Amino acid sequence: xxxxxxxxxxxxxxxxxxxxxxxxxxxxxxxxxxxxxxxxxxxxxxxxxxxxxxxxxxxxxxxxxxxxxxxxxxxxxxxxxxxxxxxxxxxxxxxxxxxxxxxxxxxxxxxxxxxxxxxxxxxxxxxxxxxxxxxxxxxxxxxxxxxxxxxxxxxxxxxxxxxxxxxxxxxxxxxxxxxxxxxxxxxxxxxxxxxxxxxxxxxxxxxxxxxxxxxxxxxxxxxxxxxxxxxxxxxxxxxxxxxxxxxxxxxxxxxxxxxxxxxxxxxxxxxxxxxxxxxxxxxxxxxxxxxxxxxxxxxxxxxxxxxxxxxxxxxxxxxxxxxxxxxxxxxxxxxxxxxxxxxxxxxxxxxxxxxxxxxxxxxxxxxxxxxxxxxxxxxxxxxxxxxxxxxxxxxxxxxxxxxxxxxxxxxxxxxxxxxxxxxxxxxxxx
Numbered sequence: 001x002x003x004x005x006x007x008x009x010x011x012x013x014x015x016x017x018x019x020x021x022x023x024x025x026x027x028x029x030x031x032x033x034x035x036x037x038x039x040x041x042x043x044x045x046x047x048x049x050x051x052x053x054x055x056x057x058x059x060x061x062x063x064x065x066x067x068x069x070x071x072x073x074x075x076x077x078x079x080x081x082x083x084x085x086x087x088x089x090x091x092x093x094x095x096x097x098x099x100x101x102x103x104x105x106x107x108x109x110x111x112x113x114x115x116x117x118x119x120x121x122x123x124x125x126x127x128x129x130x131x132x133x134x135x136x137x138x139x140x141x142x143x144x145x146x147x148x149x150x151x152x153x154x155x156x157x158x159x160x161x162x163x164x165x166x167x168x169x170x171x172x173x174x175x176x177x178x179x180x181x182x183x184x185x186x187x188x189x190x191x192x193x194x195x196x197x198x199x200x201x202x203x204x205x206x207x208x209x210x211x212x213x214x215x216x217x218x219x220x221x222x223x224x225x226x227x228x229x230x231x232x233x234x235x236x237x238x239x240x241x242x243x244x245x246x247x248x249x250x251x252x253x254x255x256x257x258x259x260x261x262x263x264x265x266x267x268x269x270x271x272x273x274x275x276x277x278x279x280x281x282x283x284x285x286x287x288x289x290x291x292x293x294x295x296x297x298x299x300x301x302x303x304x305x306x307x308x309x310x311x312x313x314x315x316x317x318x319x320x321x322x323x324x325x326x327x328x329x330x331x332x333x334x335x336x337x338x339x340x341x342x343x344x345x346x347x348x349x350x351x352x353x354x355x356x357x358x359x360x361x362x363x364x365x366x367x368x369x370x371x372x373x374x375x376x377x378x379x380x381x382x383x384x385x386x387x388x389x390x391x392x393x394x395x396x397x398x399x400x401x402x403x404x405x406x407x408x409x410x411x412x413x414x415x416x417x418x419x420x421x422x423x424x425x426x427x428x429x430x
Contacts, residue, residue: 004301004346007032011292011342021338025288032295046291053164053287057243061170063279064246065155068227069111070271071253075262077224078120081106084217086128087209094196094203096132097142098189100125104146105185106221108153109228110253114373118147118381122388135202136392138195141400143388144381145188145407148370153181154232155249158366161286162340165293166348168358171235171242172426176359178232179422180367180415187407195403223256236429289341296345305350316354320416323347324368331372336380340369359426360419367415371408374401 007028014024026046034042053059072078085099085106092098104121111117122143129139151158154174163170196203209217231249234240240248257263263271309319330339344365351361373381376398386394415422 003032003036004296004299007292007295007299008342015338021335021341022284022288025285025292025341029288029291029293029295033291033298036295036298045294049290049294050287053290054283056164058170059160059164059283059286060243061155061246062157062160062282063275064250065112065160066157066278067271067275068155068246068249068253069113069116070275071250071257071263072110072224072227073107073116073120074267074271075253075257075260077110077221077256078103078107079124080217080220081224082121082124082128084214084221086206087214087217090206091208093200093205094138094192095206096125096129096134097138097192097195097203100129100139100142101146101185101188101192104143105149105153105181106224108149108151108181109232110155110224110249111150112155112157114148114150114370114381115384117150118143118384119388121146122385126385126389129203132206133204135199135400136389136396137400138192138199138202139400140385140389140392140397141195141402141404142188142192144374144379144385144397144401145191145404147381147384148373148408149181149184151373152177152184152363152366152370154178155246156366157282158337158340158369159362161282161289161337162344162362162365164286165289165341165344166358166362168362169242169426171245172359172429173362174232174242175236175429176363176422176426177366178425180363180411183411183414184370184408187411188404191403191407195400223259227252227256236425238429285337285341289344292341293345301346303349305346309350309354316356317416319350319354320356320364323351324364324412324416327368328371328375331368331375331378333378334372335378336369336372339372340365357419357423360415360422363422364412364415367408367412371405371412374405374408376401 011024011028030042030046033045082099082103085102086096089095089098100121104117107117107121125143126139154177156177159173159177160170162168163173227249230252231245235242235245352358373379376382382397382401385397
């Protein structure tokens with residue numbers, strides 16, 4: 001236990017002084033393991049961990065799904081998703097904010113990144129809402145919250161990382177994310193309605209779109225919907241694995257981009273470069289996290305924690321609620337990805353010992369990360385929106401996000417109280 005606390009202390013110190021997360025995790029993991037077992041074995045484990053990670057067949061889903069999202073984004077489908085959503089709900093009070101949330105959900109189905117979703121939809125939706133006189137709080141809050149759906153609605157980069165670290169089926173994680181993703185969209189739409197009830201001038205109604213035009217705009221997004229159904233449906237029915245689905249998804253996105261004549265050699269090289277750089281960054285963070293996890297495992301802190309919980313003799317749900325409270329507080333002051341990577345080596349064995357399903361806990365963890373992305377003062381999506389909407393104050397963005405945080409708390413309660421609802425679809429998989 002002392003070695004673990006010392007390791008976390010050094011890790012936090014390195015992060016405080018500005019060391020990159022990857023280096024901090026790797027250095028502490030290597031040094032801690034070396035002090036306990038020996039630096040020779042520690043170096044060998046570091047090398048083996050790095051090789052196993054970069055050569056893992058299952059991790060091919062990471063660059064290929066990133067490529068799929070980049071190609072779809074470059075093809076301009078994000079704009080058409082927003083236009084289609086706006087055509088159906090934009091004439092209602094708060095309709096543009098609702099359309100933003102719905103479009104974020106649709107874009108998340110082919111993206112997998114929260115930041116990318118927030119930036120992409122922010123550039124499209126914020127000018128439109130400003131033009132119709134929406135309050136800055138509602139407009140920025142809806143984009144920041146909607147962006148978090150990028151890591152829950154499959155395919156999700158965060159689920160791939162969680163599945164790799166815990167040896168949980170990525171395919172089942174993807175399918176398990178569908179129901180809470182839909183619930184998230186509905187609750188965010190409800191949060192917009194609540195905002196309008198409190199301030200009826202915050203979201204004026206837009207023009208009514210004729211039904212014929214609505215279906216024209218809906219027809220324009222069929223490639224995105226078809227790609228999502230192909231990829232996720234194939235995984236669900238056992239036609240192909242998650243790794244194979246990522247290749248099919250990337251190929252499908254490339255065909256869409258070519259058919260829309262939106263891809264040149266220069267832009268294609270730029271898409272590939274962005275995919276490679278993002279993949280390299282995520283792979284390096286994952287390697288560092290796995291090295292750090294090796295150190296945590298060798299200290300035996302996981303088994304010690306399980307023993308302490310047994311001695312307390314409390315219901316498993318009480319332990320889960322305590323963990324949720326801890327994560328909510330931690331998310332206010334810590335970067336979201338780092339929060340998951342640092343705590344997973346300790347929390348995952350504990351949750352499994354309590355009898356909970358690893359897929360269910362993966363969804364719970366992703367939702368906790370979602371909340372941390374929009375929780376002041378460190379929420380990443382809040383600062384992403386701040387860079388997009390440079391004339392809006394940080395205080396206004398913080399105020400606008402509060403109803404959506406409340407919606408996330410309700411969704412969190414549903415996940416905790418109704419685990420069977422989350423596990424229904426993955427349990428039906430072939």
